Amino acid sequence: MAMLTRAADTISESGNDHEQVVWCRDQRTGLKAVIAIHSTALGPALGGTRFHPYASEGDAVKDVLDLSRGMSYKNALAGVDFGGGKAVVIGDPRPAADGGTKSEELLSAYGRFVQSLSGRYITACDVGTQSADMDVVGSQCAYTLGRSAELGGSGDSSILTAYGVFQAMRACAQSRWGSPSLHARRVGIAGVGKVGRRLAEHLTAAGATVVVTDPREDAVDRVRRAHPGIEAAPHTDTLITRPLDIYAPCAMSAALNYRTVSRMSASVVCGAANNQLARPDVADLLQRRGILYAPDYVVNAGGVIQVSAERSGESFDKTKAKVAEIFDTTTEIFGQAAAEGVPPTTAADRIARQRIALAAEHDAPLFLDRGHLRGALKSSL
Structure with a gap:
């Protein structure tokens, strides 16, 4: 409960220029993720999904708020018609079979959360995620980029x-x-x-x-x-x-x-x-x-x-x-x-x-x- 309170405080202090912050939790798979949409002024918010073992939910929220704001600026200066967004998944990015958190079921659950935003946020790879992960996310979500070339994506x-x-x-x-x-x-x-x-x-x-x-x-x-x-x-x-x-x-x-x-x-x-x-x-x-x-x-x-x-x-x-x-x-x-x-x-x-x-x-x-x-x-x- 204390961690959730600190995370909420982080949003109120650092996220007041964001359009939307979404908590993503799935009890069955253990998914804990946060999606932050900073701006959609230039188009749908585009930003990767970072998979990282944050020390606390407050740390995860601070990171996703900062990263999504940076994506707005990055996309603006890159000359692409996308706004800024980012997602973080809290956990060990190694496969579950190797002692980590990542599993096909967890990534699928995450994909369904991205899909629920109806295109306001488009995800791709970041630290801790690969094209193969985006293939799994994309099986549940039409708003996924950076998929494997074999599946029509741009790859790594x-x-x-x-x-x-x-x-x-x-x-x-x-x-x-x-x-x-x-x-x-x-x-x-x-x-x-x-x-x-x-x-x-x-x-x-x-x-x-x-x-x-x-x-x-x-x-x-x-x-x-x-x-x-x-x-x-x-x-x-x-x-x-x-x-x-x-x-x-x-x-x-x-x-x-x-x-x-x-x-x-x-x-x-x-x-x-x-x-x-x-x-x-x-x-x-x-x-x-x-x-x-x-x-x-x-x-x-x-x-x-x-x-x-x-x-x-x-x-x-x-x-x-x-x-x-x-x-x-x-x-x-x-x-x-x-x-x-x-x-x-x-x-x-x-x-x-x-x-x-x-x-x-x-x-x-x-x-x-x-x-x-x-x-x-x-x-x-």
């Missing part, structure tokens, strides 16, 4: 998420060192799961020196077997103090706080994790320390671009070309931020809010192609 969204992070990292290099080349740059990746592992592949191919860490030894071992030149750090606290050019948080939220930023050696932060700033004012600390921060929801938008293309039937090659434009968007945000002397998050937040507000005024999605998005960036500051 981590492929283009990692590619987009790589393009944003090139934009960081261009802004910081005058060239988009990452050759001989020393990059530390915290978290080498789905996205971090693929990012390491791009960086190795580009000639970067890569150092990785992950609490799962098997994840580190897999990356190092594929790329023997990659180094390993025992944990994130060690990684951030090593000599690095770029630090890439690619695991859970709130990786950047006063302690980590104060100890950081890198002069650039660009990673795939959602909601990297533990508090908004951490962006100011990064700015004071001269660390260039690429806003996470700009950087990691490749996945939503990929799954939105699944809905429209766009080809993979055309979608990949759109994801490559994350380089341009990141570069333009850096330029506007520098011109105004504000952190890049301020510039990015402003254009995202502008697009959402304009769509709300017109009571319909306001599509911005890349050219219009660039114009909006220039006029927003």
